[in-house]
Amino acid sequence: MSNPNQRSQWDFGRFFQTLAYFEVIPFLGCLTRLLQGKAKDNANKPLGDKNVGVILVAGATGGVGKRVVRRLIEQGYQVRSLVRDSTKASEILGDRVELIEGDITIKETLTPAVMKDIQAVICCTGVKVQPVEGDTPDRAKYYQGIKFYLPEVVDSPEIVEYQGIKNLVETAAPYLQPTIKKNIFDFTNPSNELKDIWGAVDDVVMGGVSESSFRLNQNTALFSGNVSTDNSGGFASVRTKNFSPPFNLNGYEGIELRVKGDGKRYKCLLRTESKWDGVAYSYSFDTAYNAWITVQIPFNKLIPVFRAKTLPTAEPINSSQICAFQLMLSKFEYDGEFNPYFEAGIFSLEIESIKAYGGVAKPQFIMISSAGVTRPGRPGINLAEEPPAVRMNDQLGGILTWKLRGEDSVRDSGIPYTIIRPCALTEEPGGKQLIFEQGDNIKGKVSREDIAQLCVQVLEQPQACNITLEVKESEDSGVNNWDNLFANLKHDN
Numbered sequence: 141m142s143n144p145n146q147r148s149q150w151d152f153g154r155f156f157q158t159l160a161y162f163e164v165i166p167f168l169g170c171l172t173r174l175l176q177g178k179a180k181d182n183a184n185k186p187l188g189d190k191n192v193g194v195i196l197v198a199g200a201t202g203g204v205g206k207r208v209v210r211r212l213i214e215q216g217y218q219v220r221s222l223v224r225d226s227t228k229a230s231e232i233l234g235d236r237v238e239l240i241e242g243d244i245t246i247k248e249t250l251t252p253a254v255m256k257d258i259q260a261v262i263c264c265t266g267v268k269v270q271p272v273e274g275d276t277p278d279r280a281k282y283y284q285g286i287k288f289y290l291p292e293v294v295d296s297p298e299i300v301e302y303q304g305i306k307n308l309v310e311t312a313a314p315y316l317q318p319t320i321k322k323n324i325f326d327f328t329n330p331s332n333e334l335k336d337i338w339g340a341v342d343d344v345v346m347g348g349v350s351e352s353s354f355r356l357n358q359n360t361a362l363f364s365g366n367v368s369t370d371n372s373g374g375f376a377s378v379r380t381k382n383f384s385p386p387f388n389l390n391g392y393e394g395i396e397l398r399v400k401g402d403g404k405r406y407k408c409l410l411r412t413e414s415k416w417d418g419v420a421y422s423y424s425f426d427t428a429y430n431a432w433i434t435v436q437i438p439f440n441k442l443i444p445v446f447r448a449k450t451l452p453t454a455e456p457i458n459s460s461q462i463c464a465f466q467l468m469l470s471k472f473e474y475d476g477e478f479n480p481y482f483e484a485g486i487f488s489l490e491i492e493s494i495k496a497y498g499g500v501a502k503p504q505f506i507m508i509s510s511a512g513v514t515r516p517g518r519p520g521i522n523l524a525e526e527p528p529a530v531r532m533n534d535q536l537g538g539i540l541t542w543k544l545r546g547e548d549s550v551r552d553s554g555i556p557y558t559i560i561r562p563c564a565l566t567e568e569p570g571g572k573q574l575i576f577e578q579g580d581n582i583k584g585k586v587s588r589e590d591i592a593q594l595c596v597q598v599l600e601q602p603q604a605c606n607i608t609l610e611v612k613e614s615e616d617s618g619v620n621n622w623d624n625l626f627a628n629l630k631h632d633n
Contacts, residue, residue, distance in 0.1 A: 348373020401427025
């Protein structure tokens, strides 16, 4: 047993490194980077919820697709674009999007690299249509969407609108199985970002001498070290840097850990504010010696604490605002009580994954189709009153008929989906309130800008799962109430 009157030597260097790593005092972080010859790179800050998986955009260089890519990037998502020519695509999409060459009409080009780590697909592909007499280099006539030009299709609607969509769906399906769990940290397949997120926060910040580390090994992460009670210390922990934007885990029941420990009792703490030394929400869990276990931590069982002192009047955790995660081994439980399984000395906790569990499904395959796909040949249709695409479906190679077949392949896939059927697409700036309908009777127009915004909104709308909708713009400008728009829609049978 250590002598309480004899203090061990405190390591000021580790104290300084901890504050610098987590940028507790911005000046220290700047000074450290200066001494190491590194420039500050805001793009490398942890992105939280938007950085869990990749959004794959097919048809990314088209009128809607390029807008979808831009909006996704602006909102912090990781974006991968499937393109036929990466050189031309980079001129359109810029350098903040990952480009992979492939073609949905050639299934062999849809390689595992295309689908790696995807969390959703937004499909903006479509057969090329142009005016018979030719278009301008920027396709202004086609994109105008207001004045009618006699059109013709360049590609085969069957191959693009049906077979291509079917290829994409079949290839993506194994990567997009319906799930009520959400990967937060997958240490079996760590991303580059994971390598610089977690850092040690030991009792050195309080004058103690405990020491820990967090290392990525083959298929796991390892939280290990030596915990000491010298200098009135007694805890070791690892913590993530603050995420921006935070993780939004609203709609989930809690956090699930897959761990292999040493028989000791550990804590998992979640933080909803960016303060270095603020309120945390804690849960204690016991490990089995050298055995993998699954630990489920319900949000409603988390205890609000400040330095291991409970806060009975604190608000329950806001699961939509998770800024940081922390794992800890401490001699204290709560309010001065001791951890019954604490032992000073060497410790080890392996972590395979951290997930959110008990959630609701959200759309994982979003398809841009077209209003009017069910109208060709429908009894009672007056073609004279229908848009050109409906009137000329046969002359255009059955474009709407094949779009409907493509929709059916999405509906039959088992992937949670949203199928969006816009009315006539325009190059207008957007910003209009949208009108949703079902039944495929709608007529009107809508900006490509607003359809791109709709695609991005759908990603976070559980109510949009397994829904087919038609959309046009109203005469009114303003902010759309997405919850209300989706609440009135019926799910597909």
